[in-house]
Amino acid sequence: MKKLVMIAAILTINHISCTKDIEVAPTEFTGTWTINQVYGNDYWGGPAYWKNADSNTKLKFTTDGKYFRKYPTDSAYTLIGSYLVLSNSKIKISQINPPVPSYPTYTLDYSFDIGGFMTWGVFGTEGIIKEKFKINP
Numbered sequence: 001m002k003k004l005v006m007i008a009a010i011l012t013i014n015h016i017s018c019t020k021d022i023e024v025a026p027t028e029f030t031g032t033w034t035i036n037q038v039y040g041n042d043y044w045g046g047p048a049y050w051k052n053a054d055s056n057t058k059l060k061f062t063t064d065g066k067y068f069r070k071y072p073t074d075s076a077y078t079l080i081g082s083y084l085v086l087s088n089s090k091i092k093i094s095q096i097n098p099p100v101p102s103y104p105t106y107t108l109d110y111s112f113d114i115g116g117f118m119t120w121g122v123f124g125t126e127g128i129i130k131e132k133f134k135i136n137p
Contacts, residue, residue: 024137025112029061029091031082033118033133040128048129067093079110091120 031080035057041048056072063129068077081095081104091110110120121130 023115025114026118027112027114029085029118030063031061032058032136033061034136035059035060035131036117036134037129037132039121039132040131041126044126053131058136 003106034055035053036055036062037050037051054072056070060068060070060077063067065082065084067080067083069074069080071075079096081093084092085093086092086107089111090107090108092105092107094105108120109122110118112118116135117132118135119130119132121128123129124134
C-alpha cells in the first residue's frame with residue numbers, strides 16, 4: 001500500500017510541475033509582439049540558423065486589421081499597412097507605402113507555437129528568412 005501511495009504522490013507532483021511549464025499557443029495576431037529570434041544566414045550561400053534578435057523590434061496588430069512595426073531606433077510605431085489572415089498558416093500583408101510600388105502586397109507563412117510565439121516568413125533565401133516573435137502579456 002505504501003508503494004501505491006508513493007507512486008500516486010510522485011505522479012501527481014510530476015503532473016503538476018509539468019502542467020505549469022506548458023503554455024498554450026496564441027490563436028490570433030491581435031496584440032503587441034516582441035522579436036525573439038531570426039532565422040537567416042550571415043553571408044550569401046552561408047548556412048541558415050536561428051539566432052537571438054534585438055528585443056526592441058516590435059509588431060502591433062489591431063482588431064481593425066492594421067499592422068504596425070517599431071524598430072529599435074524608432075520612437076513610435078509606424079503603420080506598415082493592413083493584414084488579412086487567409087488560413088491557419090497564411091497571412092496577407094498589404095503595404096500603404098511599399099518600397100517597390102509594383103509589390104504592394106505579399107503572403108507569408110505563419111505558425112503559432114506553445115509559449116506565446118509566432119513565427120512568420122519566408123522572406124527569401126538569403127539574409128533574414130523568418131522571424132519569431134513573442135506575444136507581450
